[in-house]
Amino acid sequence: MFRMTTRRLALAMGLGLAMAGAATAQEKLKIGFIYVGPVGDFGWSYQHDVGRKAIEAAFPGRVETTFVESVPEADSDRAIEQLARTGHKLIFTTSFGYMEPTLRVAKKYPNVMFEHATGFKRDKNVATYSAKFHEGRYIIGRIAGKMTKSNTIGYVGAFPIPEVIAGINAFYLGAKSVNPDVKIKVAWAFDWFNPPKEGDAAKTLIDQGADVITQHTDSPAPLQQAAQRNVFAFGQASDMTKFAPNHILTSIIDDWAPYYVERTRAVLEGKWQSQDVFDGLAKGKVKMGPYVNMPPEVKKLAEETEEAIRSGKLDPFMCPIIAQDGKTVECKGGDRLSNEQVFGMNFYVQGIEGTIPK
Amino acid sequence: MRIALEQRRAVSRLRTWLTPLVALAVALAIGGVIVALLGKSPVVAFKVYLRDPLTDPWALQEVLLKATPLSLIAIGLVFCFRANRWNIGAEGQMLVGAICGGGVALLFLGQSGFYILPLMLLAGMAGGLAYAAIPAFLRVRFGISEILTSLMLVYVAELLLDYLVRGPWRDPKGFNFPQTPSFSDSALFQPFFEGGRLHAGALLAILAIILATLVFRRTLFGFAINTLGEAPRAANFAGFSERRITFLVFAISGALAGLAGVVEAAGQVGQLRPGFGQGLGFTAIIVAFLGRLSPIGAALSAMVIAVLLIGAESAQVVMKLPFDLTRFFMGLLLMCVLAGEALNRYRLVIRKEG
Numbered sequence: 001m002f003r004m005t006t007r008r009l010a011l012a013m014g015l016g017l018a019m020a021g022a023a024t025a026q027e028k029l030k031i032g033f034i035y036v037g038p039v040g041d042f043g044w045s046y047q048h049d050v051g052r053k054a055i056e057a058a059f060p061g062r063v064e065t066t067f068v069e070s071v072p073e074a075d076s077d078r079a080i081e082q083l084a085r086t087g088h089k090l091i092f093t094t095s096f097g098y099m100e101p102t103l104r105v106a107k108k109y110p111n112v113m114f115e116h117a118t119g120f121k122r123d124k125n126v127a128t129y130s131a132k133f134h135e136g137r138y139i140i141g142r143i144a145g146k147m148t149k150s151n152t153i154g155y156v157g158a159f160p161i162p163e164v165i166a167g168i169n170a171f172y173l174g175a176k177s178v179n180p181d182v183k184i185k186v187a188w189a190f191d192w193f194n195p196p197k198e199g200d201a202a203k204t205l206i207d208q209g210a211d212v213i214t215q216h217t218d219s220p221a222p223l224q225q226a227a228q229r230n231v232f233a234f235g236q237a238s239d240m241t242k243f244a245p246n247h248i249l250t251s252i253i254d255d256w257a258p259y260y261v262e263r264t265r266a267v268l269e270g271k272w273q274s275q276d277v278f279d280g281l282a283k284g285k286v287k288m289g290p291y292v293n294m295p296p297e298v299k300k301l302a303e304e305t306e307e308a309i310r311s312g313k314l315d316p317f318m319c320p321i322i323a324q325d326g327k328t329v330e331c332k333g334g335d336r337l338s339n340e341q342v343f344g345m346n347f348y349v350q351g352i353e354g355t356i357p358k
Numbered sequence: 359m360r361i362a363l364e365q366r367r368a369v370s371r372l373r374t375w376l377t378p379l380v381a382l383a384v385a386l387a388i389g390g391v392i393v394a395l396l397g398k399s400p401v402v403a404f405k406v407y408l409r410d411p412l413t414d415p416w417a418l419q420e421v422l423l424k425a426t427p428l429s430l431i432a433i434g435l436v437f438c439f440r441a442n443r444w445n446i447g448a449e450g451q452m453l454v455g456a457i458c459g460g461g462v463a464l465l466f467l468g469q470s471g472f473y474i475l476p477l478m479l480l481a482g483m484a485g486g487l488a489y490a491a492i493p494a495f496l497r498v499r500f501g502i503s504e505i506l507t508s509l510m511l512v513y514v515a516e517l518l519l520d521y522l523v524r525g526p527w528r529d530p531k532g533f534n535f536p537q538t539p540s541f542s543d544s545a546l547f548q549p550f551f552e553g554g555r556l557h558a559g560a561l562l563a564i565l566a567i568i569l570a571t572l573v574f575r576r577t578l579f580g581f582a583i584n585t586l587g588e589a590p591r592a593a594n595f596a597g598f599s600e601r602r603i604t605f606l607v608f609a610i611s612g613a614l615a616g617l618a619g620v621v622e623a624a625g626q627v628g629q630l631r632p633g634f635g636q637g638l639g640f641t642a643i644i645v646a647f648l649g650r651l652s653p654i655g656a657a658l659s660a661m662v663i664a665v666l667l668i669g670a671e672s673a674q675v676v677m678k679l680p681f682d683l684t685r686f687f688m689g690l691l692l693m694c695v696l697a698g699e700a701l702n703r704y705r706l707v708i709r710k711e712g
Contacts, residue, residue, distance in 0.1 A: 038681070068674045069681045074633050077555065077626060078420050079671050085416065086675055100540065100628065108553055120533055159632075160524070161535055190520075344533040357524065 029090065029268060031055060032083035033067040034076060036095035037193040043218030043237040044192065044254070045069065048094045048117075050238075051256035058261045062268065073097025077104060084109040090267050092260070093117065095192075096161070102126060113272050115263060118163060120343065122274050129259060132280030133163070134170035134342065136252035136288060137214075138316035139305045140234050141174025143249050143291070144212040145182050146298045147232055148175075154205025155186045156198055156215040156222045160356045164216050166345040170316035171214060172352050178301070184352055185210055195221035206231055212249075223248060232293065239289040250302070251289030258284055278339050281310045317342060324348040363704040373702055381698035385691040392686070398677055406676050407669035407687075417668055419556035423626065424664035425657070427452070427618035429563045431642035432649065432656035433570050434614030437607040439651055440574075442587040445608060447493065447508030448615040449639025450515035451486040455616020456623045457519055458485030460538065460630040463545035463623070464527060470544040478545060478620050479562075486616015487609050489515065494608035498601045504608075512639070520632055527630065537631040547625045559621035563657065566614060570653035583607060615639060648695060666691070 033052050035045040052065050066088065071079045076098050083091050084105055092115045093102045099119040106114045106126045114126040122128055144153050153175060157164050168186060175182045185208055187201035194217075202213050202222035206229045213233040215222040220243040226233035227244035235241065235251025259277070266272040280286040288306055291299045308314035319331035324347060332338040348356060386408075390400035411417040431448045438445040459482035466474045493507040520536070529539040547557035574580035582598040593600065618638070623630060645663060649655030670684030 032675070066675050066678065068671055071671075072633065072636050074627055074631060075636055078424075078668065082671050082675050096535065097631070097633070159536065162533055 028062060028064045029059075029264070030086075030088040031063055031065045031264060032088035032091040033065065034071050034079055034083070034091070034093045034095075034098060035067055035069040036073065036097070037070060037218060039067065039069045041193050041218050042220055042240065042243075045094070045218070047237050047254045048092070048256055051260040052092075054257035055260050055264050059264060059268070063264060071098075073101075077101040080105045081108070084112045089113060090264065090272075091115070096163075113267060120276075122276060124274055127263075127272075127274045127276065129277040130163075130343070131254060131256075131285040132278065132342075133252060133254070133286055134166045134316050135280040135309050136286050137167045137171040138174035138309065139288060139302055140214060140250060140252065141171035141176075142178050142305055143294060143298055143302050144171070144214060144232075144234075145175035145177070145179035146301065147249065147294060148179070148182060148212045150209050150211045151179065151181045151183055152209045152211065153182060153184050154202065154208070154210030154213045155184055156201045156205070156213065156217055157186050157188050158192050158217045159190060160188065162343060162345045165348070165356060166342050167216050168352065169345065169349045173316055173349060174305075176351060186352075186354060188357060189217050191217065193218040195219040198222050199225045202226060202233075203229075220244075235289055241289065241292070246293060248289075248292065249294055250291045253287040253289055255285055255287050278343065281306065282312065322350040324350055324352060326350065359708060359710055362707055362709055363700070364707045365704050366702075369703055377698040377702045378695060381694040382691070384698075385687070385694040388690060388694075389687050392683070393679070396679070396683070398679060402677060403673065403679070406672045408665060410672060411665045411668045416554070417672070419551070419554050420668055421661060421664045422560050423556050424667060425660040426559045426563045426625075427622050427638050428642050428645050428660035428663060429657040430566055430618040430621065431615045431639055432645040432660055433563075433566050433653045434611035435642055435646040436570065436649075436651050436653055436656055437583060438611045439646060440587045441583045441603055441607045442590070443494075443497075443604055443607050444505045445490065445493070445508050445611050446505055446643065447490070447511050447639070448611065448642055449635050449637065450508070450512035451489045451612040451615035452619035452622075452639045453512075453515040453519050453635050454489040454619070455482035455486035456619030456630060456634060457515075457522065458482050458616065459620030460541075460623050461527075463541040464538060466542070466545060467539060468542055470542065472544070474544040475547070475624060478624060479617060482616040482620030482623075483613040484616070486612040486614070486619065488612070490608040490612020490615070491605065494605050498604055516635070519630065519634060523630055523632060529629075538629045540629045541624065545624060546628055547621070555626060557625050559625050562617065562621065567653045567657050574653070579606070615642075644692065648692075662691075663688075 033048060035048060037045040039045055039049045049067065052067060055063055056065055066083065068079045073095060080091065080093060080101055090113045094117045096118045099116060099121055102114050102116045103121055103123055103126060106123050110125055112125065116126055116128050118130045119128045155168055157168065172184050185205055187205050189197045189201050191197055198217045198219055199221035202225040205213060211231045213222055213226040213231060215236050218237060220240050223233045223235060223240055223244045227247040232247055232249050234249055237254050239251045239253055241248050291302050315336040317337040319335055321329040321337060323329055332341055393400045393403045411421050431452060435445060435448055459478035462478045462481045492511060493504040496502040496507050497504045523538055524536045527538045529537055547559055550556050582593065582603055585596060586593040586598060586600060586603050627634060641663065645660045646656050648659035666688055670681060673679040673684065674681060
C-alpha cells in the first residue's frame with residue numbers, strides 16, 4: 001500500500017516537473033454509490049444510476065464512479081466501507097436503511113464525504129437529501145379522481161413509513177379535491193422491489209373494484225398488472241410509459257441528476273458541506289412524465305396543478321389538515337404543514353379508511 | 359446407447375478429499391471463461407474474488423465476521439441433520455434469539471454494566487431453544503412433519519419482529535421509522551481492533567466448533583445421533599430414546615441459531631429492524647451440507663460463502679463487474695460441488711442398448 005502511494009507520488013511529481021509548473025497531475029475524484037435494488041429495477045435504483053451517469057457526463061475525465069447494487073440494508077457497513085477505503089471521496093448511500101451504517105463508516109473516514117438519501121441523522125461529513133415525491137402524488141391524485149368511474153382507487157404501498165404515508169395522504173387529498181366521493185384502498189407489499197408481490201397486491205385491489213391503480217413500490221409490475229386487467233395506472237420513479245403505453249396516465253419521475261452534479265461540483269471546488277435538502281418540483285428533483293390516455297380537460301387540470309405547486313402557490317398539505325381521528329393538525333409551516341411534519345408523517349388524513357399497520 | 363449412473367462399490371478416501379477441490383477448480387475454469395467473455399481479466403477476477411479476501415487484513419476480518427453467524431447456525435443444524443431431523447426454521451430461531459437478546463438490551467437502554475451482554479447471549483440462546491422446541495414437540499407428540507412446522511414458524515418470527523419494531527419497541531425519536539433505538543455500548547460487542555469490526559462473537563463460533571466436534575467424536579450422545587440418523591431401528595434396539603434425541607438436537611440447533619441472532623444484533627447491526635435476518639438461517643442449510651455435516655466442515659464452508667460474498671462486493675468496486683455474476687458463480691460452485699459429490703459415489707457408465 002505504502003509503496004503504491006510513494007510510486008504514485010513520484011509519478012505525480014515527475015509529471016508536475018515535466019509540465020513545468022502546469023497544474024499537477026489531477027487525481028480523478030472517485031465517487032461511489034450504494035443501491036438497495038438491482039440497477040435494472042427501472043425504478044428507484046435505476047434512477048439513482050441515471051444520476052451517476054449524469055455525473056460522469058458532466059465532468060468528463062475528472063471523475064470516476066463506482067456502484068455496488070442489491071446491498072442488504074442490515075448488512076451494508078462492509079460495502080460502504082469498501083468504497084471508503086478504496087479511495088472514493090464522495091459516497092451516496094441511496095436508501096433509508098443505510099442511515100446507521102453510513103454514520104458508523106463516516107466516523108471512521110472523516111475525510112470522505114457521505115450523502116445519505118431520505119435519512120434524518122447527519123454528521124460533519126454526512127449530508128442528507130430527499131425529494132418531495134408527495135407533490136407528484138397530489139397531481140396524480142387529481143388525475144385519478146377525475147378518471148375513476150367506480151370511485152375506488154387502489155394504492156400499492158411498500159412499507160408504512162412516513163414517506164409512504166405522506167404519499168398516500170397527498171394522493172388522497174388530490175383526488176378528493178376534484179371528486180368528493182372517491183375512496184382509496186391500500187395494499188402493502190412490504191418490499192421495495194418484489195415484482196410478484198407488487199403485482200399480486202395490484203391484482204387484489206382490482207378485484208376489490210379499483211379501476212385506477214397507483215404504486216409506491218419500485219418495479220413496473222403493478223402497472224403491467226393494471227394494463228392486463230384494462231384499468232389505468234401510473235409509473236413510479238422513472239418514465240414507465242413503455243411498460244403499458246395504453247394504460248399509463250403519467251409517471252412521477254425522480255431526477256437525482258441535478259443534485260448529484262451539484263454536489264460533485266461542490267467537492268471538486270472544495271466547497272462541500274453537510275446539509276439537509278428536501279425539495280421537489282420547484283428544483284426539478286421531482287418531474288412529471290407526459291400526461292397521456294386522458295381527456296384534454298384532465299390533462300389541463302394536471303398541468304395547472306403542476307404549475308401551481310412548482311410556483312409555490314399550492315402545496316399538497318395546505319392547512320387546515322384534519323387527521324383521521326377528526327383533530328386538526330397544528331400548522332407549523334405558515335399556510336401549509338412544515339417539512340418536518342411531512343417528513344415524519346404518521347397519520348392518515350380524514351376520509352381515508354383503515355389503519356396504518358403497526 | 360444411454361448414459362447411466364452406477365453406484366461405486368467403495369468410496370475412496372483420497373477421492374473424497376479431492377472432490378471439493380476439483381469442483382472448485384472446474385467452477386473457477388467456467389467462471390474464468392465467462393469473465394474473459396465479459397472482456398475482463400480472469401486473473402484479476404481470481405485475485406479479487408478469492409485471494410484478496412483471505413490476504414488483505416481488513417477483508418479477512420470481514421470474512422470471519424460474516425462467517426461467524428453462519429457457522430454457529432450451521433453447526434447447530436449439523437446436529438439435526440445427522441439425526442435425520444429436518445430443521446428448516448433456523449432463520450426463525452435466529453430471529454427469536456435476536457428478539458430475546460435485543461429485548462434485554464432495550465431493557466437496559468442507557469445503562470452500562472459488564473453483565474448486560476452475557477445476559478443478552480443467555481436470553482438469545484434460551485429464546486432460540488424454546489422456539490425450536492415447538493416443532494420438536496409437535497413431531498414427538500403428534501407426528502407432525504418438522505419440515506413444515508419449522509419452516510412456517512420462520513414467518514411467524516418475522517412477523518413478530520415486524521410487530522415489535524413498528525409497535526412497542528419502536529424508537530420514539532426515529533420519525534416513526536420501523537426500528538428500535540440503537541443499543542447502548544454495554545449491549546454491544548466491542549471490536550478487537552481499532553477501526554475493524556471483528557469481535558468476540560468469532561470466539562463463540564470457535565468454541566462451538568470444538569464442543570460439537572468433541573460431542574460427535576467422543577460421546578455416546580454423538581454416537582446416538584448418528585445411529586438414529588443412519589439406522590433408526592438399530593438406535594431403537596440399542597435403547598436410544600428417539601424422543602429425547604429429537605428434543606436435544608432441536609434444542610442445540612435452536613440455541614445456537616438464537617446465539618447467532620444475538621451476535622448479529624449486538625455485533626454489527628446494533629439494533630433490531632425489519633430485514634434483520636438476511637436469510638442467514640437458510641444460507642446456513644447450504645453451509646451445513648457443503649461442509650458434509652461436520653462441524654469443522656461447516657465452519658470452512660461458511661468461510662467459503664463469506665469469501666465469495668465479500669469478493670462479490672470487491673469485484674463490483676474494483677472491476678465494475680455486475681452483482682449477477684456473483685450470484686451466477688455461487689450457483690455454479692454449488693452445482694459443481696453437488697455434481698462432484700454425486701460422481702464420488704456413483705460413476706457414469708455408457709450402456710449399449712441390447
